[in-house]
Amino acid sequence: MNVADTERAATRLSEAGYHLAETEDAADVVIFNTCSVRARAEQKVFTRIGEVRSYRKGREPLIGVMGCVAQLEGATIFDHAPSVNMVIGTRATDRLPALIERAMGGERRTLDLGERDAEDNWNVSTVERHSPYVAFVPIIEGCNKFCTYCIVPYSRGRERSRRVYEIVREVKRLRDEGYREVHLIGQNVNSYRPKSLEGLEDYQGATPFSRLLRAVAATGMERIKFTTSFPRDFHTDIVAAMEEHWNLCDWVHLPVQSGSDRILRAMRRGHKVSDYLRRVEAIKNAGRRIALTTDIIVGFPGETEEDFEDTMRLVEACQYDSAYIFKYSTRPGTPASKLSDDVTGAEKTARFLALERLQREIQRGIYANYVGREVSVLVEGESAKSAEDMTGHSSCHKVVNFKGNKELAGKVVRVRILEAKTNSLYGEMVTGAKAHTA
Ligand code: SF4
Structure with missing residues (x-):
């Protein structure tokens, strides 16, 4: 999502007559697009701002902070890092050129944490895309789920789905420009719920997301991937759409986070282990092999050795192609930050290593199966x-x-x-x- 936001910000700026400087040293304006999913990423941005300030001493550029840290920290960034001129919230990307103009005009603390414009401009120009062959297409932004460890609903706001025709038109344009693969992206792509379903063919009981998948597949784009999927909203009609269309690639990323119902409840994930396993079964029973990947947190507050063993069992059962494993760390501002972080560092490390070992073993078997194919x-x-x-x-x-x-x-x-x-x-x-x- 951050790469896609950077592409969009660069497009808005080039439309306004700016161009990307060859090097950071030559830039008149330096904008940091920030992530706040992990507290450490947030600290890193302040270190980087300090670095730019010190080596550009006497010829300081205008400095802006955009993205999740900007949205969450707001005006306090100016106190924390007085060399920052602009703080641009997650819903203000389209207004970036106007904000730079205000800062260039002498405004000392330019701040925009406002809502999105009624008509967001999602257009991204080809030259600003990160690859000439693979394009990211955001279909939904924000999150309504409020998992207790996560900051995203606060930094990105509520879910907002893009219009069907806008997405389909963009994919067609990308196909005509020679892109071979699109990634439909969003915090939870399968929670896609546009205001109007116009442009989506009706399939009995099918969710808007699977209908969108079919509409995007019908554009003839060679390869279509989508990430990330939210377990509760992952219905079997998604697998059915994948089976119908070869250009819907055979990969699903379905974060489980824990294999213990008790911990899933404390995380407020909205699904139980049994619900999750039902979805995995549908994926595994598809007519062609669909790769399955996941995210897991170990050491969430209150996680006992038994809870962790449940996670090990679930990983064994799911046979993931790969898994991103994280040691829990408190994220200030989230409901879980009020819980006691009672799993010791040593326990978290031991669980992380045990899970990593198991996953590596599973992965070795899955990857070895590809030999000769x-x-x-x-x-x-x-x-x-x-x-x-x-x-x-x-x-x-x-x-x-x-x-x-x-x-x-x-x-x-x-x-x-x-x-x-x-x-x-x-x-x-x-x-x-x-x-x-x-
Ligand atoms: S679903 Fe949960 S983990 Fe994912 S972005 Fe939303 S709140 Fe965060």
Whole structure:
């Protein structure tokens, strides 16, 4: 989401006549787009502001802070870091050019924590996108879920879904511009609920999100991925849509956070282990293999050894392709910050390592199963590790490296897997094969 916000901010600025400076040192305006999901990221931004200030002494640029830290901290940022000129909240991205103008005009503390404009401008120009082949398309912003450990509902506000026709039009345009893959993104994509369902075909009982998936698939975009999905809103019609359309890629990211009902309740996740497992079963029973990934927090306040064992059992049962595991840390401003952080650091580390070991073992088996099989890979560029190798993602969202040349960048190719590594696959390109399917 942050990358997408940066692309959008850069587009608004270039429309207003600004252009990106080659280096930070040459910039007249430096804007920090910030994340506050973890308290440490928040502290980092103040260190970076201090760095810019000290090496640009005597020729200071205008400094702005946008994103979640800006929304949450507001005017206090000016006290904390007096060299900051602008604080731009999460709903003020479209107003960025006007805010810079105000700051350039001499306003000392330019602050905008206001609501979104009635007509948000989501347009992102091609030159500002992070990749010429893969594009992020936000479909929903904000979150209504209020999990007790999470700051997002406070920093991003309530859920707001983009209009159907806007999304479909954007994907068609991206397809015409030569993009091969889009990621429909949002804090919870499957909570998608636009004000009007116009443009979505009616399927009996189908959720707006699965109907949107079908509409986006019908654009003919070569590969479509979506992230992140919220377990409670993950209905089987999503799997049905994926089975119907090959261009809906075979990957679902479904954060579970804990395998203990007691802890899920304390986290206020709105789902039980049994609900979650039912959804996983639907994914695993699909007509083609769908990769499953997740997020897990260990050491949430009150988590006992038994709760943790439940999480281990759930991970064993779900056989995730990969998992992001986090040690719980108190996030000020969240309901959970009022709970006693009673799992010791040593216990959190031990649980983290045990879970990581288990996941690595599961992953080794899953990745090894790919050896000898062919996958379709969107080639994104040269591998960072070897100039002779190209790298990209499979439709099941695995990093795949293979021997190849730069001319392949932007193409979807078939790769036969020869070797499974911990977090990636290595293979050889299969020429003459149809670069389709998983
Ligand atoms: S669903 Fe929960 S964890 Fe995800 S963004 Fe919303 S509040 Fe945060």
